[in-house]
Amino acid sequence: MTDYWVDHSQKATLEEMMLDSQAETLSKVETPEILSMLPKVTGKRVLELGAGIGRFTGLLAEKASHVTAVDFMESFIRKNRETNRHHKNADFIQADVTKMDLPEESYDIIFSNWLMMYLTDEEVMKLAEQSLKWLKEGGLMFFRESCFHKSGDKARTVNPSVYRSPSLYNALFQSVSKPIKGDEETSVGFDIIFTKSVQTYIKLKKNQNQLCWLLEKKRMQSAAHHGYNTFQSFLDNQQYSKQGILRYEKIFGHGYVSTGGAETTKEFVAMLKLQPGQKVLDVGCGIGGGDFYMAKTYGTEVLGVDLSCNMIEIAMERASSQKGNPQVQFEISDITKRDFEKESFDVVYSRDTILHIPDKAALFATFLKWTKPGGKLLISDYCCGPPENHSENFKKYVAQRGYVLYTPEEYGKLISNAGFTNVKAEDRTNQFVDVLQREKKRFEAEKEEFLKDFSEEDYQYILDGWDSKLKRCGAGDQRWGLFYAEKPLYIGED
Structure with a gap:
């Protein structure tokens, strides 16, 4: 995967990052749409994973109390820092998100726009576990991914991306939980608020497979749902x-x-x-x-x-x-x-x-x-x-x-x-x-x-x-x- 992104990050441009010849048009239309689906970020601590060249970083920093922008490609994070360093409430970190160690309950919101399709199932599970740990109780996680098939039209000799089904993402995130100390019947886990399509891709590319998720970290009692953490899990498994x-x-x-x-x-x-x-x-x-x-x-x-x-x-x-x-x-x-x-x-x-x-x-x-x-x-x-x-x-x-x-x-x-x-x-x-x-x-x-x-x-x-x-x-x-x-x-x- 590193070799793949080294090949597609030489210029650190929007077109390279989105892997699409229509990147400028798509970004202009979809950026406000993505932001409109986010929970309120004003005064919140935000962790942005897979931040790329920073097309969302600066917009998040304008309202959030602090933004930590992370990407594993040095050229992308360098471009992000150059563009958004005037925001004094933003930090820029080059790191593999599956190997980071951050303080527990240190963020109100985790934001990710195209990241998990570049991870294995095991790495997504690891990230879900880490995200649950990094978020405060009641904190929200928003992520967007390509499902079923690719969307970008940029030529690729090799494509290691994983185009999962929505149900697999749901299963991976709903399978992680953390017990509450002193309460054997209660744990914290992710509850899905919504999974929905990105309208921009439907209108401009007739593509319904760009999907967004909003999840909440909350307390759960499996006894309330016939042994499952959420009613949704009960329905899908029964x-x-x-x-x-x-x-x-x-x-x-x-x-x-x-x-x-x-x-x-x-x-x-x-x-x-x-x-x-x-x-x-x-x-x-x-x-x-x-x-x-x-x-x-x-x-x-x-x-x-x-x-x-x-x-x-x-x-x-x-x-x-x-x-x-x-x-x-x-x-x-x-x-x-x-x-x-x-x-x-x-x-x-x-x-x-x-x-x-x-x-x-x-x-x-x-x-x-x-x-x-x-x-x-x-x-x-x-x-x-x-x-x-x-x-x-x-x-x-x-x-x-x-x-x-x-x-x-x-x-x-x-x-x-x-x-x-x-x-x-x-x-x-x-x-x-x-x-x-x-x-x-x-x-x-x-x-x-x-x-x-x-x-x-x-x-x-x-x-x-x-x-x-x-x-x-x-x-x-x-x-x-x-x-x-x-x-x-x-x-x-x-």
Whole structure:
């Protein structure tokens, strides 16, 4: 790797560093975009890893209390020092980031723009461990990497870069933790706030594979998530493992992991009367089938958000295969921690996802803020019958999945109380049962096709799951709700 960068750092130019003939244009457009995704740096101590010639160093130093800029190429760090030495609150270090020794909890923010693609998996793991140590509790780590394939067009006789999948970065960073002294059940680790694409590369190069991460160092209790450090890890290793997702897709149909697949999607989306150019937020987008459908059929711009890394990685790969269609984009994030500008979307849409979220009232209030006046909300979700009638098996099922369920009537009231109007709360359990029965019948008829890619055990898992859903619905435990609402054109000030 050193030989590779010696060959590509002779002049210490922006084009050399970015390995792209469009470097000047790309940098001009993407620099403010990258900075806009950063947490507030004012008054913070920032560690910049892989600082290069310093296109971010000076901008960080303008607001931060101190910046430590690190790069392992002497020519790059020399150019950085020459450019930014007038910032008295910046230090410049030539070092291998995987071998540095810095004081524990000495930084509020770690920033990295293209670094880990030049490290081995073992070195990324080592850097993750060191970063966890260097950050203060509550500190944030932001990094950006090329995933899946290269982006720069500069000719290279050898290319040792590692173009990882987003899920691998997530797995590497979420696997590191540090025990809290005196508390055997608590540790500190990284919680992912978001993983999202860089818009500049989508617009200028039709490339959705430039991704950014924001992670927080926080205390975690694995007991709270069924033995996993985070709820995200629980989902990706249990219900939404890649194998599990593809099994679901076989019964729901290509691109779908929610009830009724394309059939219910077309029915429910038609209720929204979408118009070209409208912006849709899909919460819990899964592998993106509904998002591609809305964009292609109605000309809408769709942002699909899901907590499952595995779901979004599949969606991103499929978006990339569609020539980087900028109308459909995906990001990994916890919707309860995500923030968008007020009135960003014409529609907030969600299919069978909010069952995972305990504080639905707070979430619906947030949806109201993000929706434009006159905008629409459409949700389908798992619900329940009267709690006093729940069977013990249903209680165990809900606890094992980590669901928080309400009756359709209660669910509708939560949406209304958040400030939405024209709320329609419909119990669609009969439709749910009808869809389940037809999906099961079709699945049984296609057993041989299924077994070409999956095992007999996988086949039986799907059948047992559908039979259990039908029994829960027949007993009155499980219900399925469809909810439509609108944001008032005018909302009075308190």
